[in-house]
Amino acid sequence: MSRKPKTFHGGLHPPDSKAASADKAVEICPLPDEIIIPLSQHIGAPAEPCVAVGDSVCRGQVVGEARGFVSVPVHASTSGEVVAVEARPHPSGRDLPAVVIRPDGRDQWCDDLRGLGEDELAAESVRNKLCACGIVGLGGATFPTHVKLSPPPEKPIDTLIINGAECEPYLTTDYRLMLEDPEQILDGVRLFAGVLGRPRIFIGIEENKPAAIKVIDAACASSDIEVVPLRVKYPQGAEKQLIYAITGREVPSGGLPMDAGVLVQNVRTAAAVSVAVRTGQPLIEQVLTVTGPGVAEPKNLRVRIGTPLRHLIDACGGFNGEPGKIILGGPMMGTAQLSLDVPVTRGAGGLLIFRQEDVDPRPEGPCIRCGRCVSVCPARILPTTIVAYARNDQVETAETLGVLDCIECGCCTYICPSMIPLVQFIRQAKGAIMAQKRNA
């Protein structure tokens, strides 16, 4: 391939650790004994439960209704009986309301699910369908897709970027999907394009996935979709960095991709959009990479939403060694979990297990001003200086230094030789500033 790979400023190269699962075809994970559907599975207001204990539900049935514009309904991911509507462990670390279903084993679809015909693809009906099907951004941000597809008229979108970078180490779900189901992704891409009205379309894929680039390239051959090979660098898949790499545009500070005229969607979201629009089936499953040194047999699994993590680990042959840390998501931005009872939600793309010996909390040392955090920061702010102020409770100064521009990629903490948890302090400072803004 002669095209020059594109990239952004900053970032780094953690070991990609994808070999364990990259060549494993996606397997279907068996149903667990209990499905836990949290009512909070997206950014925005949680859904409102609309079933009661004792109800029987079918696969794809709404069990929580959307509340407000930035919200989507949640659905039963199999047929069965509602056995509880109560607070259960949630990936966020708190116990949050959830609908608990005992599967009846028949896995019966609801019979009123219907896709849109070719003549029904007006922007409005597609958006409604996506909302009804609970489609959210599957790249991790879980922002409702129909909202992203409704830009205000003064911010026209001329460019659609499909994110196939998958720059987080260990994760291979996007990669597998691109290899195994390119047509579904492209169908979703065309649906997006239809809603936006003929934007330029790019699919960005990191160069370390040549097989995926080849497959997607072939599938795009007769279209005007451009496949863009990206330099292998973390966080190449971060929205703003991806937009910069591909279009040379910077999303203005404090702004959204639409302020640069761009919409970014993850490849898995595109596939989910295709399913929803063509079949009317809501988002009730998710492909997850279960991997890491702490699991017996790393796999890519197609998992029903609501499946407890414990069940995924069983499906991968159990633990390998003493588990020390369990992470939902990738190693750079994922969240550590305290309980195996936490269910898979829509935003999850990976389950990573480290053993006791992989977790070695080294002590924090003084900042030696090495500047590594500065040179890797994709937001090009000064993590060390900001954190020095933030630790002194001088959040105003931290704000003028650009703390709100931090994308929380974690590069600074990853690289710091003194083990200073920079991004953690930055998150706290951001939280304090946002709280002040809300109260003001």
Next chain:
Amino acid sequence: MPDVDKQLYLSSSPHIHAEQTTGAIMRAVIYALLPACAVSVYFFGLPALWVLLVCMAGCVAAEALCRKIMGREQTWRDGSAALTGILLALNLPPSTPWWLALLGAVVAVVVAKQIFGGLGYNPFNPALVARVVLLISFPVQMTRWSAPSPGGSGLDALTTATPLGEMKTAVMLTGQLPSHSGAQTVDYFVGNMGGCLGEVSALALLAGAIYLFWKRIITWHIPLSFIGSVVVLGGIFWLVDPARYPSPLFHLVTGGLLLGAFFMATDMVTSPVAPVGMIVFGTGCGVVTVLIRLFGGYPEGVSFAILLMNAATPLIDRYCRPRKFGYMPRKA
């Protein structure tokens, strides 16, 4: 499945970390200095080895003692004290008496580092502070240069002048450079000249520098702007009056320029954190070095130049920040 919930760690992302620790960085710089140490022992013999050992042991001991007295946790294992010791030794003449080397070690660690709070908090490069304090307080001992005696014992070495000192004296007395042959430059390059332990061999210093680049301990910003500005500014003077001002090549291979540019100015703690600032810092070091060498009272200006720029570091850091992402005018 065992009940694992109780043994799980919880911490904020990221959950993986680069291998390089502070200790590893310090150790790598020490390794990078080993060729220079070896060459100095080769040319100056046992006295050089003594200076090296006394400085290193002195710094480590001073650090340990100081932290103990202050009731803080021990830090000498991070390697920064040993590194300061080596750098100090490389900045001393081979004939430095043991008590002076020891005094230097104490000044470096106690006065220039621990008083400010230890590693990371010192505004000035500790080894350079010690060197300058000694130079000002003990000018006689600090400017007694042994002539190199390759492979010899060095005990009965003759006293000599450094090339830079020779130049300064000649220019002051006659307004002219001393006469040079090209062969001397080669000698200077491999280290066959009078000078501080670490100044003498450009070759050994370059080998160490390549190692540091390879290990990604230092970036090009400071060394290149430092050396570059010495060559450019020195070159301008040389072009104007080659009889009075030495050539850029002479600037390069004599004195502590390479040691300073690769190993002292790049001291992370005392130099700017952002690439733009590093370039300003390096350029400042180079300009001041040339001005002192050509017009100052001392033959050599590298130490003073770096210390001066150390003082400017907070200011540079404040005004040389990278342009934040998201502040670029929109492109079509």
